[in-house]
Amino acid sequence: MKDHDARGIPHTTPRQSATFSQDVNSDIRRAAATGIYDIRGGGAKRKVPHFDDLLFMGASISRYPLEGYREKCETKVTLGTRFAKNPIELDIPITIAGMSFGALSGPAKEALGRGANAAGTSTTTGDGGMTPEERGHSSKLVYQYLPSRYGMNPDDLRKADAIEIVVGQGAKPGGGGMLLGQKISDRVAEMRNLPKGIDQRSSCRHPDWTGPDDLEIKILELREITGWKVPIYVKIAGARPYFDTTLAVKAGADVVVLDGMQGGTAATQDVFIEHVGQPTLACIRPAVRALQDLGMHREVQLIVSGGIRSGADVAKAMALGADAVAIGTAALIALGDNDPKWEAEYNELGTTAGAYDDWHEGLDPAGITTQDPELMKRFDPIEGGRRLKNYLKVLTLEAQTIARACGKNHMHNLEPEDLVALTMEAAAMAQVPLAGTDWYPGKPNT
Amino acid sequence: MQTFDLEARGLRDLNATLHAQAENTNQTHWEIINPKGSHAIAVGLDAPIEVSVKGSTGYYCAGMNKQATVHVHGSAGPGTAENMMSGTVIVEGDASQYAGATGHGGTLIIKGNASSRCGIAMKGIDIIVHGDVGHMSAFMAQSGNIVVCGDAGDALGDSCYEARFFVRGSVKSLGADCIEKEMRPEHIAILEDLLERGGCDAKASEFRRYGSARQLYNFDVDNAAAY
Numbered sequence: 001m002k003d004h005d006a007r008g009i010p011h012t013t014p015r016q017s018a019t020f021s022q023d024v025n026s027d028i029r030r031a032a033a034t035g036i037y038d039i040r041g042g043g044a045k046r047k048v049p050h051f052d053d054l055l056f057m058g059a060s061i062s063r064y065p066l067e068g069y070r071e072k073c074e075t076k077v078t079l080g081t082r083f084a085k086n087p088i089e090l091d092i093p094i095t096i097a098g099m100s101f102g103a104l105s106g107p108a109k110e111a112l113g114r115g116a117n118a119a120g121t122s123t124t125t126g127d128g129g130m131t132p133e134e135r136g137h138s139s140k141l142v143y144q145y146l147p148s149r150y151g152m153n154p155d156d157l158r159k160a161d162a163i164e165i166v167v168g169q170g171a172k173p174g175g176g177g178m179l180l181g182q183k184i185s186d187r188v189a190e191m192r193n194l195p196k197g198i199d200q201r202s203s204c205r206h207p208d209w210t211g212p213d214d215l216e217i218k219i220l221e222l223r224e225i226t227g228w229k230v231p232i233y234v235k236i237a238g239a240r241p242y243f244d245t246t247l248a249v250k251a252g253a254d255v256v257v258l259d260g261m262q263g264g265t266a267a268t269q270d271v272f273i274e275h276v277g278q279p280t281l282a283c284i285r286p287a288v289r290a291l292q293d294l295g296m297h298r299e300v301q302l303i304v305s306g307g308i309r310s311g312a313d314v315a316k317a318m319a320l321g322a323d324a325v326a327i328g329t330a331a332l333i334a335l336g337d338n339d340p341k342w343e344a345e346y347n348e349l350g351t352t353a354g355a356y357d358d359w360h361e362g363l364d365p366a367g368i369t370t371q372d373p374e375l376m377k378r379f380d381p382i383e384g385g386r387r388l389k390n391y392l393k394v395l396t397l398e399a400q401t402i403a404r405a406c407g408k409n410h411m412h413n414l415e416p417e418d419l420v421a422l423t424m425e426a427a428a429m430a431q432v433p434l435a436g437t438d439w440y441p442g443k444p445n446t
Numbered sequence: 447m448q449t450f451d452l453e454a455r456g457l458r459d460l461n462a463t464l465h466a467q468a469e470n471t472n473q474t475h476w477e478i479i480n481p482k483g484s485h486a487i488a489v490g491l492d493a494p495i496e497v498s499v500k501g502s503t504g505y506y507c508a509g510m511n512k513q514a515t516v517h518v519h520g521s522a523g524p525g526t527a528e529n530m531m532s533g534t535v536i537v538e539g540d541a542s543q544y545a546g547a548t549g550h551g552g553t554l555i556i557k558g559n560a561s562s563r564c565g566i567a568m569k570g571i572d573i574i575v576h577g578d579v580g581h582m583s584a585f586m587a588q589s590g591n592i593v594v595c596g597d598a599g600d601a602l603g604d605s606c607y608e609a610r611f612f613v614r615g616s617v618k619s620l621g622a623d624c625i626e627k628e629m630r631p632e633h634i635a636i637l638e639d640l641l642e643r644g645g646c647d648a649k650a651s652e653f654r655r656y657g658s659a660r661q662l663y664n665f666d667v668d669n670a671a672a673y
């Protein structure tokens with residue numbers, strides 16, 4: 001590149017705009033070429049305050065640690081103790097989040113069931129209903145009750161170990177779903193009572209109730225149909241966590257599932273994923289405060305999801321007051337999604353391992369987010385299940401390591417007092433002191 | 447005939463008793479007295495029994511019904527027969543919003559009028575309304591049939607898929623992608639059967655048929671205004 005013009009006057013260094021970055025410009029070009037907003041899978045990719053911005057302090061003179069591998073640090077959790085005759089008992093406080101059959105292949109759903117089983121935890125259906133593979137391979141299966149009601153029927157409802165009424169998803173609070181025609185195989189079409197090959201929209205609101213008073217009656221109906229046996233969860237997006245948690249509890253939920261903005265989705269408009277909802281970190285304390293204000297913390301369990309990747313994240317979410325966490329994206333990566341071994345094929349699709357998010361197109365080289373029989377063959381559900389089990393074990397061991405270092409003999413004994421924040425933002429959101437101080441923004445009486 | 451006093455015995459006892467009826471029960475006729483607008487009456491039934499509710503019901507009466515016949519001798523609240531799989535639900539009076547919502551099968555007969563969003567997201571159920579239906583009826587309706595012997599409100603069949611709508615009276619407006627369609631002999635035959643099942647004395651020739659123009663089935667930017 002020439003650094004001066006014909007007259008010898010120096011050029012200024014070419015300068016990229018922070019506002020009109022290369023990424024932004026490519027979005028504009030894509031929009032101009034297609035006339036359609038960008039749809040993709042995954043969660044928010046922008047950087048937001050997250051668990052990385054928190055640290056545990058560990059033990060000291062006033063807090064003594066537990067001996068790793070010798071002194072027990074319990075990880076069991078019971079979900080649905082409020083009204084259900086048969087609450088769900090899990091060995092580890094990490095569950096598999098709801099992901100639809102349709103978005104994921106049958107073998108991928110099977111692998112999630114196998115992995116969850118082996119690790120002693122639950123898995124969850126998704127939009128599109130319950131498949132026999134999934135029920136067969138999951139000893140504890142949560143059945144989602146979604147606005148679309150695709151595949152909804154009382155027989156599957158009664159086969160479920162818990163019911164999760166989905167009000168919102170962190171990736172798209174207020175948004176419905178989308179399954180593009182290319183992923184609608186005969187089987188998916190049949191389960192959803194729709195013709196093959198057409199784009200399937202899932203509505204954003206439930207068809208037969210609106211508002212908290214109706215929700216209470218809907219919960220009553222589902223309990224009556226299932227004989228008050230199984231817990232009823234209510235899944236909310238990280239939108240207004242204090243009020244939504246309060247209303248869910250008042251409507252009779254046994255468990256609240258709270259999904260922050262980094263939470264994954266199978267397919268949603270990029271603008272939705274990146275610009276609607278609050279970060280997971282910002283949602284937990286308000287939800288816990290809602291439970292405490294109602295005298296229901298630990299009575300109604302709180303499951304947190306949206307960007308959980310490591311045992312440290314699990315421990316931090318629990319220290320902030322969650323009873324358990326759920327994972328979606330991380331589970332898919334454990335199964336083999338976005339693995340660099342498919343790099344050449346990702347390049348063919350115009351992307352690279354780690355960035356592949358066009359799950360809705362059904363061309364997944366790893367054979368996980370597809371309904372293409374040839375691609376599906378690449379994925380071995382037994383091997384996938386084993387990998388997920390390993391990953392869940394590591395998450396648990398890591399979380400226990402931290403809990404022991406903080407002197408806790410149960411994961412549930414972790415508390416906000418074990419944490420400090422690295423940034424002002426994280427301190428404000430998590431309401432734990434900025435490292436090196438005893439202060440956080442918004443702290444009462446300061 | 448078994449008589450069940452809902453006020454005296456409570457909802458849990460009612461549904462548990464009805465759920466306990468086996469496929470071959472000889473207690474096939476049940477009468478529920480004092481329903482007093484209670485919610486979730488006779489939900490999740492799965493036996494070939496006949497349940498007669500003597501009065502009006504609240505939300506979700508006969509929700510997720512299979513096999514049973516539930517007869518409401520009064521008016522019915524929101525979401526009556528929601529997600530019904532099979533069987534028959536008859537409402538002598540009017541039905542509130544979302545009647546037959548997401549129903550997969552069976553027959554819902556409403557002798558009075560149905561309010562808004564009747565048959566919303568229906569997936570195979572047949573709904574026969576002797577009177578009128580309110581606005582946004584059959585929104586996102588996937589499959590099955592709705593027969594309206596009276597008039598239909600605004601935005602009938604908005605964003606519908608393969609469901610069929612037969613209306614005898616006026617249609618205030620059609621929703622996005624819903625159009626009037628030719629009534630061919632096979633539709634007359636379907637409608638005659640529905641009218642007979644619904645106990646309507648109307649003639650099939652008096653009805654017009656509506657359904658999806660199938661223009662919104664795959665996203666097309668030139669249709670953006672309709673989304």
Ligand SMILES: Cc1cc2nc3c(=O)[nH]c(=O)nc-3n(C[C@H](O)[C@H](O)[C@H](O)COP(=O)(O)O)c2cc1C
Nearest residue numbers: 097098099100126127263264266306307327328329
């Ligand atoms: C492929 C995929 C499909 C999903 N499908 C559903 C669904 O059907 N219903 C639902 O409530 N959430 C769905 N989700 C969201 C997850 O349940 C969960 O909230 C989210 O993945 C948690 O965040 P994480 O991905 O960062 O772990 C889906 C997520 C993914 C990645």
